[in-house]
Amino acid sequence: MNSPDDSPLESGGAVDPVQSLQEAVSAVFAPHGPLAEAADTFCPREGQTRMAQAVARVVAGGGVLVAEAATGVGKTFAYLVPALLSGERVLLSTATKTLQDQLFGRDLPSLARSLNLPVRMALLKGRGSYLCLHRLEAAPQALGTYERGLQHAISKIERWAQTTRTGDLAELPGLHENSPVIPLVTSTRENCLGAECPKWRACHVNLARREAMAADVVVVNHHLFFADLAIRESGMAELLPTVRVVIFDEAHQLNETGIQFLGQHLGTAQLLDFSRDLLAVGLQQARGLVDWSLLSNGVEIAARDLRMIFGSNRGSTRLRWVDEMPEGIEPREWRQSLGKLGEALLQAAEGLDKVSELAPDFVRLHERAVLLCEKVARFAGECEAGAVRWADVGSQLRLMESPLDIADVVRTRLLGSSETEQAPEAASEAVPSRAWVFVSATLGDDPNLTWFTGPCGLSEAEILRVGSPFDYARQAALYVPRQIVKPNDPAHGAQVARIAGDAVERLRGRTLVLTTTLRALRTIGEKLSERFKGTHVEVLVQGELPKRVLMDRFRAANSASSSGQGGAVLVASASFWEGVDLPGDTLQVVVIDKLPFPPPGDPLVEARCRRIEAEGRSAFADYSIPEAAVALKQGAGRLIRRETDTGMLVICDTRLTSMGYGKRLLAALPPMRRLADEAAFQETLQTLVKPDLQEGVMIDA
Structure with missing residues (x-):
């Protein structure tokens, strides 16, 4: 990635990299700079330029910046301009897949054209966003009694699969993001076969990861980032050490997003997905060797029975967890339900063990059964010190255990690892430390933005607050x-x-x-x-x-x-x-x-x-x-x-x-x-x- 022809970054002699980048940034936001020439609606804003200069200082010199930029400042370009001009590999994380698509599909290409920068960009989402070709093949057999109406949607996806390059389901018209067909045609960490998959070479998830590793700028979302911190599986484990600039937009959502992935959860949706896959794969690849219907029904009934002890309420409710169990749950019913579920999962694991040598699918299903057994045992025991438990009760049930915030993880696994995770080729060179930039329109109501910096472990960060230009x-x-x-x-x-x-x-x-x-x-x-x-x-x-x-x-x-x-x-x-x-x-x-x-x-x-x-x-x-x-x-x-x-x-x-x-x-x-x-x-x-x-x-x- 190169700087514009007139950028001070290419001037000869020893130049302070911070000053050089800030001068380049000033030129871009000038009244007759590239942005003004590219868009008639652009007008210089003091706050936007000030924020861009602060980002440039951290990007060039390393460190941590927390910036609250009020509505109208133009925060997106304020962090994108110095990031692109720096020539560094950049990881951008935002709150939702919608904003992720906006950054990748509109803001980044527009700015790169304005600055005349040949930037290679990549979009990386979680597994659940990409079509799994292997699971698509098995989807018709995986349909349960109450899911036959999804066959039309699966047929539509099968036709689309012949033409898509990315496999990103967001590109499929008419498919709602909460469609019940999505779990049937996407993979999870638990059910992915990895290199054993017959569709490994054509896998859309792997293609997205390869493109991310080769890109100058990679756009992810907070869910993917923290999911990887929890399980080290999304591809970020290889990507993050090669990136020196990390920017979180809509950073006010980081804490609540992070705790979802840094704890433990067991849900009836997980259990029913396992039951469905158990039946479909068993009948498809080992019919007659094990009573798959008995094992699948055992898990499904146990999961539904566990949900029913919480009553018929279908609204979303969080129940306190009092000592051994959620509030209002009869102790004997709770122990019996968990015991029945654990036994059903154990029987499924034993059945899968008998056929594990027949196909990789059975090995992965066995691992899932064991993991679910461990989670049942965990929630039957005591809560981890410093964490909190609750039950999310709706049409489905989720048992949750999470830390109260992400402060320790940020301090030890992000900021604390910045020096040790430098790219290998840079290890022997004198390079600045990693740059971390956290940006949002709302990060607190006090000068130190403690509402955000406290729970996120950023109390030592540089703080910048930029007011709105609106009257x-x-x-x-x-x-x-x-x-x-x-x-x-x-x-x-x-x-x-x-x-x-x-x-x-x-x-x-x-x-x-x-x-x-x-x-x-x-x-x-x-x-x-x-x-x-x-x-x-x-x-x-x-x-x-x-x-x-x-x-x-x-x-x-x-x-x-x-x-x-x-x-x-x-x-x-x-x-x-x-x-x-x-x-x-x-x-x-x-x-x-x-x-x-x-x-x-x-x-x-x-x-x-x-x-x-x-x-x-x-x-x-x-x-x-x-x-x-x-x-x-x-x-x-x-x-x-x-x-x-x-x-x-x-x-x-x-x-x-x-x-x-x-x-x-x-x-x-x-x-x-x-x-x-x-x-x-x-x-x-x-x-x-x-x-x-x-x-x-x-x-x-």
Whole structure:
């Protein structure tokens, strides 16, 4: 990878590499630099250039940088420009596969063209994103009684398999990311046959890894990164030592993502997948030698029985783990269910051992059976010191054990290994230490960003905070209704729906309602649906359609509303608080039902609070308030996305203005102008109404 022709990096003589890279970065972001020439919409931003200079300093000299860059700074190019100009091999990790695809498919190629850099890029995802040709062959036989309807989807994948080069299932039109067919046609670490697989040479996972090893810039996601730290299997074990620059975008998700992989889990989905594979492979390759139906049914029934002792609730619930078992579970039933499951898995392992020499599939299935037996034994015993256990109960069951944060792992296995994991060819050369860059729009509410740096083991990192270039006082207003009841009042949801409905009616949609609970989501969604039944406004509620479909319909409806037709309101929770980009007139009002404090009954939250209290600190001040501040910043960040956007944020929780801690939460929000009362709310709504809708009734029956 080479620098641009006019880059100071190619000047003769002894040049300070940090200064040289910073000068090159300044040239790129200059008013008449490459970015300005490549895009008419580019304009120099002081904050973006300042952040890029900080990244350049760490990239060239090594070290750790934690950078919070508010919405509008342009953080993506602020870290990409110095990374590409450095000529180093770079690993980029982001929060989701969607953002990963955006970086690889849009941002990186666009910037490389602007800088005239011949950069070789690669995209690396986890196994579950790639088609497994070996499992595709066996998929029709693996269909259970209740899965026959998936045959059409498998046939579609078989046709696509003939033409795809990457095997990335995201490229297959119409396949939802949660489709039940995906586990049938993808591999896991447990069921992959490795070099023994008959499709090894054509394997899409191996192709992706080979391309990553040959690339200058590799784009991964946090799940893949931490999965490899846990199992050293995804290909990162070979890749990371060859990379000197590692950048985490959307870094605020690192801690919660990391603990998912650094602990232990046992789920009924795992068990049912094993049962299905056991039956399919047994009947296909050793029919008659073992009673495969008996063994498979034994595991399946035991897994379903374990789930049933938790009751019929199909909503997602986290149960505390009290001493030997999850809260509310009868001890005798718990021991009997685990014992029955362990026995079924042991019998399966014994059956597989009898035929293990016949095919590699049986060897791998035997290993899976043994591993599952070990996990059953683990969860029948005591929790590891310093960890916390809970049960995730929904349509499936997951038994979880995890550390409270990733601090120790980051300090010992990432930062502590930087010196020892240098590429072999660089070992004898005087090269800077590895550069670690952590970037997000929201990393805390204090100068040291301790909400992020503490749990992530980065207390010694360089800290940079870059404010937004937006004129929030002019572009946005904040309204906290004075007369609304307290959040725990049964009437609260209906009152939130009325306030949101007023905005929807006046603006013909263009409103996003963010809730903190699924109960509020349902209540507000139902009230808004009743109010706008028979009108041209579409009420979209999370859970009724996939997220991508909801977003597309919201954009389309509100685009139509600008011409006097259509319009939509979206009621959502959880993942919609972040990663939602709806600039312009598509979204002009964001309503938040209440302050997003962490749920007090959550086992992980309780364990973290106990640890803080044991250290003599306040769990509320040092954990709950920072958590709420970061979540509030994320939700508020959905409103203003461009310099030309205007809008209003409504927070339906009087604690924001009546409680002492409200000042801290208000300070975490962008500096919007405050609205004093409902009259000001209505007046501000009117200023947001499109000129051609100023006259007449806004909502037609």
